[in-house]
Amino acid sequence: MNITVTKKALTDALSLLERVIPTRSSNPLLTALHVAATDSGLTLSGTSLEIDLQATVPAEVKAPEDFTVPAHLFAQVVRNLGGELVELTLSGAELTVRSAGSDFKLQTGDRDSYPPLTFPDAPGVSLSAADLARALGSVRYAASNEAFQAVFRGLKLERNAGTLRAAASDGYRVALCDVRSDAPEAPPLIIPARSVDELLRLLKDGTVRLLPGEGQLTVITDRARMNLKLLDGDFPDYERVIPKEIKLTATLPAAALKEAVGRVAVLADKNANNRVEFLIQDGALTLTAEGDYGRAQDTLSVTQGGTEQAMSLAFNARHVLDALGAIDGDVRLSFSGSTSPAVFEPAGDSGYRAVMVTLRA
Template identity: 65%
Template sequence: MQAHVTKKTLSEGLGILERIIPSRSSNPLLTALKVEANERGLLLSGTNLELDLSCVVPAEIQNPASFVVPAHLFAQIVRNLGGELVELELSGSELSVRASGSEFKLQTGDLAAYPELEFPSHADATLNASELARSLSSVRYAASNEAFQAVFRGIKVEQNGQTARVVASDGFRLALREFSAVGEARNLIIPARSADELVRVLRDGEVRLTYGDGILGIQTDRVRMNAKLLDGDFPDYERVIPRDIKLTVTLSAAALKEAVSRVAVLADKNANNRVEFQVSEGKLRLAAEGDYGRGQDTLEVQQEGTEPAMSLGFNAKYVLDALGPIEGDAEMRFSGPTSPAIFKASGDGGYLAVVVPLRV
């Protein structure tokens, strides 16, 4: 087998696989990369048993063949090659890697013992790839990183005819985004870390989803993935979204982010980075206090509702995370000083975040 490929495209493909293939494992084969050289180019595949991934790298191929090599070592060699073109040659169990005067020889592994990765060929739903990536990125911050929190470590994906919704929560905050998507009704929970890898590989065009038994299959023109789903039932998040809104505040999202960031410098880290929000007479006053002093900022806002004034305390990081996906004007909707608050883009029904205030 001989293959000629640009260093840039091979490095990009290896970078995608390198993120999911473990560098150490009790099963050495799981640290390997499977390479299939065929008429499409180089098909790179790897797994960590929770996420299977396959990526096509365009290449000129002579005498197609397949082999496995140490993933991270191979990627490191390719990254450090000089020149723009890379030549790969398989002779028996030895892989030669050549570029710009350099040559490396790697021993390949046991191809027959490598786990068989099967990717579905049909699709149950077709979504806009960039919209799915944007939606997952918008809510990812709210998913928990704590192992004991089970389904909170995932992102719920709801498919309902003409629309889809992604939801994440860690019990203290919630984020959701709804977008147009055609497909059969489904509810599933994809691990947040798998969603991270999905976002990295999604580009323009369409992404095809296949719903299997405990597996979500993802296909694009270049990449195929199988993500093992989380077991369990996601809590009824609709119950925590406030309905009885007493005060709505509208202002520039960028201005609010900047102001919260400023006053949060002095917020007490041992008191959940508390920042006070005080709304009255068309003004939002932000204040934070810690061991080294106190800071405050005042912003002009539009306010409406049955309550003329309200004071709440929030974790500054939670507020900044909630505001992150919002461009233009932001709306804050308050039900009371101790009730969950809504943060959303003004006039945009797609994205919504819910943050629980800090108690006094």
């Protein structure tokens, strides 16, 4: 076999696979990368058991062949090569990697023991990759990395008529993002948040196909396929915490609010949920925080609306900053009362909303 491939294409594909394939495992087979060379190029595959990933790389292949190599070592070797073209030659169990003045001989693994990875193919549901990335990427922060309940460590993908909605919650806050979709209505899927992080790396441009299967979702882009294990369980009914009757709104540049909250949070008490007080009154938002070392106050102009003249609430500064992360331009804060959840969303209609509980007085 003799394979010629560009270093750039190979490195790009390996950088995706490197994140999925574990560096260490009690089963060393799992640390391997499977490479299949065919007339249509190279197919690189790997799995973390939670995620199966397969990436295709254009290559000139003289004779079809397949082998496994230690994934992270191979990626490190390729990344450090000096030339633009990489030549791969398999001779027995030894893989030769050549480029410019370099010559690497790597021991390949036992390809027959490598678990076969299957990636279903079907038309599925087509969607803009950028839209799916925006929906998942905007709400990812609100999922918990540690919560006891598994569904809080997942993102819910709701497939409604005309709309695809991503939702995440850790029990204290909810983030929602709606994007347009022509797909028919279908049951929701819950994807582990950590798998969403890897999926987001695949979603660049063009369209993406979603193929839900038994306990897994297959995602197909033009250069990669990914199987994601889904979570079981009932996602909490977040609709009931979204306030219906808004009594006061305040609109201001999101960047100014981010900076001011970050500023006063320096003095907020880490042991009291990083508590920051919001007082809206007379067209101004006054933020205050107090801790062991002193007291901070910041005042910002806002465009005030609604029936109430003033309102005072407290939030976890960390949660406020997270909620503002996905908002550019102006943010609209909507309040229904001092002890009811509040909504932070872009002043324009972007489909994104953050709902946050207030801290008790």
